Structure formats: C-alpha cells, structure tokens
Amino acid sequence: MTGYHLSLISLTGIMIVFAVSLNMIMGLCGQVSLGHAAFYGVGAYVTAMMSAGGVPTLYALPVGMLIAGLMGLIVGFASLRVRDDFLAITTLAVGFLFVGVVRKSRALGGEFGISGIPESGLGPAGDAFLVAFCVVLTVALSVYLSRNWTGLAFRSISANEEAAQTLGINSAHYKLLAFCIGCALAGLAGGLYANYARFIVPGTFGFSLSITAAAMVVIGGIGSTAGVVAGAVLLTLFPEIFRFLGDYRMLVYGALLVGVMLFQPKGLAGIPSMVRRWAGPR
C-alpha cells in the first residue's frame, strides 16, 4: 500500500466520522444544520494549537471534542427558538461566522492558518489506525443511538415535535443533546484532520465542506448509519475518481444531490429494499 492509498483511507475515515456526526443531528433528531464544518474547524484548530504547543495528539483530540461539543450546545440553543428553514439559515450563519472570525484572528494564524503541526509520533500506520479506531467508535455509537431510547425520542421529535411533547418528551433537552454529541464528534473529525494534514487554513472549514457533509448524509440516506457511511466513502473518493471532470465536479455533485432527493429520497440506504422489491416475487 502506497502513502497515497494510506492517506486516502485516512481522509475517507475522517469524512465518515464527520458525516455520521452530522447524521446524528440531521438524520436521527431531524434538525437541519448547514454549518457543521464550523465544529469540524473548532476541533481542528484546538487540536492544532495544542499540538503546536507540545501537547500529545492523543490528549489534544478529546479537548478539541469537548470544546466543539460545548460550541454545539450553544448553537443548539438556536434550535430551540427556530425550526426548519430558519434553523438552516441560522446554522449557515454560524458556519460563515466561524470562518470570518478565524480569518481575522491573529492568534489563530489568520488567513495563513496553522502550519507545521507536529506529527503525532504514531507513524503513518499508527495514524491510520487511530482514524480507523475513531470510525469504529463513531459508527458503533451511531448505531447504538439509533436503537436505544435516546434514538426513539430523537425520531419522535424528528417526526412531530409537538406530538412528542404530548408523550412527555422534553424536546429541548433532546435537541441540545443531539447538537452536543454531533458537534463533539465533528470536533473529533476535525482534530483527526489537523493531525492528518498538519497544515490548516480557515478556507477549508467553510460552506462547501458543510454542504459536502450534508450531501453525504442525503445521498447516503438520512438517518441510516450504514447509508451515510456509504455516502461519505462515495463522496470522498468521488473527487479522486472524477478528477478528470475538473471544475465541473461541483456541478455533478449538485445534480447528484437533486437527483437523489427527487428520485431516491432514502438515498443509498434505500437501494437494498428497492432491489428486493424488484427481484422479489410478485
């Protein structure tokens, strides 16, 4: 396996963690977020700053998670006030705000970002293993959350918040929990990214990354962990495979997104049952 493959696998793993973290908010709990890259960015910057300050990566990562999770909690309060389209616009603004603040912050390196982030000391294979470990942990948590009582409450809020409240569900607390967990895991993904890239600039954590994550969730299948993992793999490898399309890649992306929403609302996750329907006895 070449360094290129190893790095591609790491990147794919990081995007799986990131997409699955968004799915906890959007898929399980039904809250739109179009600024998820900000939390990925918070995790990346915290981990990068701490690593640059001499803190071992394995200690910096949880701190990045924690801070991203707290930020998520704050933005989560917005979800208590606004819903649907308005929440989409609010989270969108959070995304822009993050990039704007970081660009102007001298302490965070401004436009030039943070370079020369020291190696974790785990070696290339060790780093890849660390990513793989985080993927397994995130996916396991996502599957657990979609089957336990938290997940059932999340789904009830996603379906009909008012009806959920009449069943004794404190929807505010559950929505905050979803934002907190989802954003903490986005912070983990960002920290892994800082460790992987060893050079971060504010532009990476902008609107297009938030939209890419949302596309992974939608194309994979909103709410389905397996589908979102597939979506993350597809869309991470997609630019590599379709490199020859050049700038038209974003166009194909957009077309794919619209196509999925129109013709296959359950995304990749809906394909097995569709195939069964076609192949099965009538």
Added chain:
Amino acid sequence: MSDVLLRSDHLCRAFGGVVAVDDVSISVQRGELLGLIGPNGAGKTTIIRLLTGIQRPDSGKVFIGPDDVTRLSTDRRVRRGLALTHQIVQPLHGLSVLENVALAAGQAATRSAIASLFHYGRGREVDAANVILTRLDMLAYAGNMPDTLPLGYLKRLEMARALALNPDVLLLDEPLAGLNQRESAILADLIIALNADGLTIVLVEHNLAEVLRVATRLLVLDAGRVIADGSPSEVVRRPEVRDAYIGQGASNA
C-alpha cells in the same frame, strides 16, 4: 371522595382580536367523565390546549392537583399525569404503531435526555404497549407504519398512546370526529369502560348523542365562556343552552 385533579382559574386567551377563551374556571373531579360541548368556535380545543400547555393563557392559571403548572411545558404536565389525544391525529411517522405506543409507555426511560443514553432494552414497554393495543383491538397492526392505516385506526392509536402514559386525567379532543357510526359507538363504549375502571376523562366532542350517552357531567361553552354546568340530562334542557347549541343543531338536522 371528591378531590380535584385538574383545575383552571380564570383562564383567558385571545388570538388577535378574537377572544377564544374568556374567564373560564373549571375543575375536573376524580373519577368523573366530563363532557365539554359547544358550537364551533366556542373555545373547546383552545381550553384543552391551555390545560395541556400547548398554548399559554394571556391570564389565569392551571392547576394539576394542588400545584400551579401554568408555567410548565407540555411534557412536564404530561409527566404530572395529563394525557391528550389530538383532534387532528398526530401519529409519529417513521415509528411503527408499536413504537408509537411503546415510546409513551417508556416514561421512565425518556424522563431525562442524558439518562436515556443508558436505556436500551424495550421489553417491558413493548409488553405494556401490546396489552393496550390488544384492548383497543389493534394488535394486528402493531408492526404497521401509521401512514398505512385509515383514520379510524389512527384515532385509536392516539388513544393507545395516551393510555400508555398511564395518566390520572385523560383529555380527549374530539376522538369520534371523522368516524362512522359503528366506529364511534365502539370508541365511545371504550371511553365508558375506561371511566368505569376509574380513569378521569375530559371529553370534547361534537357528536352530541354520544356525549349525552357517556358523560357524567356536562359543561357547555359558547363564545369562550362557560354557559352551563351540570348533569347532562339537566343541562340540555336549559334554554340558554338550547339557544347557543341545541337550537343550531336542530335547525341543521
């Protein structure tokens, strides 16, 4: 024994310039089946929504037992013993019929969002849901998604979920609306049976014949005010009630 389980104290609520509920004070006694009737726009549904906290009053208070719950959210009132069925059915789509009912039965598991993280098994709640679905003759549809069921079953699902909350007071907002005569009669019989088992019920209903059959006490509302309160047979004979409600009904019939 006549203790008050649920009480409203001078409730008022206006929407724009329209006064929907005007100085309404009612109390629900343990064990009764209180019918709440009135012409369209009388404020019946608004009262239910104020009592359950879906809407907040402009003034006035709501008490569950001795406690002032006016400032508590719906979910907190539900946890204090209220349960509600909606006039327009609100099934949780994406959850099976069984999951809809089991979620309501899982009050202990969902009480705190953080604590819910550590609750996994559903055996006990599913058992409880199955018992209720059996009583409502819906067990065959336990695995169905709500969007595959006709209205009659969705009405019963509303009822099943409310019962799964194991409430002290059950508020039913037009449970019979949209049902045919046979379905109405079955559901009304169920309401009588539940009340006979000791459940306190507030029934908002348009189907006057069924209300008169099942209610133990009747409140009549008109234009946001209580205009009569008493035993069903006595209340319907009052002239002001006939003017406000029965008269209209009779002229339509």
